[in-house]
Amino acid sequence: MYCFQCEETSRGTACTARGVCGKTGETAALQDLLLFVVRGMAVFGEALAREGHEDRSHDAFVRRALFATITNVGWDDARFVALVEEALARRDALRARGAAAPGGERAFWDPDALPEAAIWHGPVDAFAAQGERVGVLATTDETVRSLRELLVLGVKGIAAYAEHAAHLGAVDPAVDAFLQRALAATTRVVPVEALIALVMQTGERAVAAMALLDRAHTETYGTPTATQVSVAAGTRPGILVSGHDLRDLFELLEQTQDSGIDVYTHGEMLPAHAYPAFRRYPHLVANYGGSWGQQTTEFEAFNGPILLTTNCLLPPPPGSTYLDRLFTTDVVSYPGAGVVADRAPGGVKDFSAVIARARQCQPPTPLETGFVTTGFAHHQILAVADQVVAALKAGSVTRFVVMAGCDGRHKARDYYTQVAATLPRDAIILTAGCAKYRYNKLDLGTVGGLPRLLDAGQCNDSYSLALVALTLKEALGLDDINDLPISYDIAWYEQKAVAVLLALLHLGVKGIRLGPTLPAFLSPAVLSLLVERFGLKPIGAVDEDVAAMMAGA
Numbered sequence: 001m002y003c004f005q006c007e008e009t010s011r012g013t014a015c016t017a018r019g020v021c022g023k024t025g026e027t028a029a030l031q032d033l034l035l036f037v038v039r040g041m042a043v044f045g046e047a048l049a050r051e052g053h054e055d056r057s058h059d060a061f062v063r064r065a066l067f068a069t070i071t072n073v074g075w076d077d078a079r080f081v082a083l084v085e086e087a088l089a090r091r092d093a094l095r096a097r098g099a100a101a102p103g104g105e106r107a108f109w110d111p112d113a114l115p116e117a118a119i120w121h122g123p124v125d126a127f128a129a130q131g132e133r134v135g136v137l138a139t140t141d142e143t144v145r146s147l148r149e150l151l152v153l154g155v156k157g158i159a160a161y162a163e164h165a166a167h168l169g170a171v172d173p174a175v176d177a178f179l180q181r182a183l184a185a186t187t188r189v190v191p192v193e194a195l196i197a198l199v200m201q202t203g204e205r206a207v208a209a210m211a212l213l214d215r216a217h218t219e220t221y222g223t224p225t226a227t228q229v230s231v232a233a234g235t236r237p238g239i240l241v242s243g244h245d246l247r248d249l250f251e252l253l254e255q256t257q258d259s260g261i262d263v264y265t266h267g268e269m270l271p272a273h274a275y276p277a278f279r280r281y282p283h284l285v286a287n288y289g290g291s292w293g294q295q296t297t298e299f300e301a302f303n304g305p306i307l308l309t310t311n312c313l314l315p316p317p318p319g320s321t322y323l324d325r326l327f328t329t330d331v332v333s334y335p336g337a338g339v340v341a342d343r344a345p346g347g348v349k350d351f352s353a354v355i356a357r358a359r360q361c362q363p364p365t366p367l368e369t370g371f372v373t374t375g376f377a378h379h380q381i382l383a384v385a386d387q388v389v390a391a392l393k394a395g396s397v398t399r400f401v402v403m404a405g406c407d408g409r410h411k412a413r414d415y416y417t418q419v420a421a422t423l424p425r426d427a428i429i430l431t432a433g434c435a436k437y438r439y440n441k442l443d444l445g446t447v448g449g450l451p452r453l454l455d456a457g458q459c460n461d462s463y464s465l466a467l468v469a470l471t472l473k474e475a476l477g478l479d480d481i482n483d484l485p486i487s488y489d490i491a492w493y494e495q496k497a498v499a500v501l502l503a504l505l506h507l508g509v510k511g512i513r514l515g516p517t518l519p520a521f522l523s524p525a526v527l528s529l530l531v532e533r534f535g536l537k538p539i540g541a542v543d544e545d546v547a548a549m550m551a552g553a
Contacts, residue, residue, distance in 0.1 A: 072312050153498045206499040213460050224380065248349065249265070324336075399423075406496075417438045420444065432460075435491040
């Protein structure tokens, strides 16, 4: 095992025996093998497309396979074995398509020079050993390995966003084609500068994927508006929905109308409350708890069933009682948890088992009272753009600080709470993602008629913050996005945050602070490159960072 794709990675280097997340070596090996075979699929898919025989019938599988390997998504080895077997069959079908075309497969590729990922076969009992052999360390050159992993991890994040959009019927073939091209590039020798160019293109495609998802959300559920959301527990049995997938939540709300059961959001589902379509359901009563890192105690206290729609699932700890109340769906898996099957084409998911379990449960244990505010996506902020510009010009607002990204369990993440509390009253925080839970319950007040904390929504809504910055640049007559009074203090945890970081770099943002630690997959040479070209820097002491940000440094 050698896994360093998340911020929790052991000793800041890599998990080599068991993941800090709880992932076993066998699970890690199966994930590595799945990625290996999907790269082989990409070799054939890219070649077919290049010669005018494009086959998009495997795009959905590739997105799902990549999504399944993101941190805290898949824990069930049997599910990974099935995915590897399906990937092998799909890869061989792509090769057969080339063989059946005029001129045979030599018209597309040299069958004697195919990479191992395109030709390997083995029985199920060889899967884990092969996965260990073809993992991260199979690339021996440290700089090339780092660039490949930066590319692959960004691609995983894009695949997750594109998969969410696909659930709502929105697909961008250019995004899927890029995933294929990027994965194929990792199977051959590519010059370092060409790899760097691909990494930068990953940022461009990340912007496209987030824009696609933004349109899918708003066209389906309406434009989000600023909304106060209760964090109190009700007195009826409830279902807690965590993850990111809004369609799952919507279908569950439809099926629980007039049932006497309340529905609560958790973690990254909080922004659902800001969409008009969700506010039509009075039994969507509150947001329960905080970010994913606190779930083991919060799921225990909730008492009712929990539905995990995407990543951010932690293994239930020994002695916990909620495994028999835990349900997973789509790419999420955990041995012993209930499974909500995928929807049939044109259909909806059947949540009857989740609803039946809720009827057997007690109401949630109260954790807190009060409200939090969400819904400041780009539509809402741009609706008050004149007010924002006036506040800047009058000097009542002097700085925006983008504190977007992921939360996590690292104690150093208290840094973000302290920064929020320390920033002067003329600074406004722009946030998106579950990093907000470090400070969204602080009383930060208002300035210039605006809340000092503007929550754009989920991690994918970091796209909204980029749009706001670009619009402000035009409104203030500036030539460079870096001339704006905006500083970036980003928290990262997993691979979607990598996609967000690359998106910001693609948009030309410089001077980003990244924490609580720098990614272990950045080699010294690659880190130096990012520092030199983009001014990427680690977080430091709170008072020093706040002073520097307010000074524009």
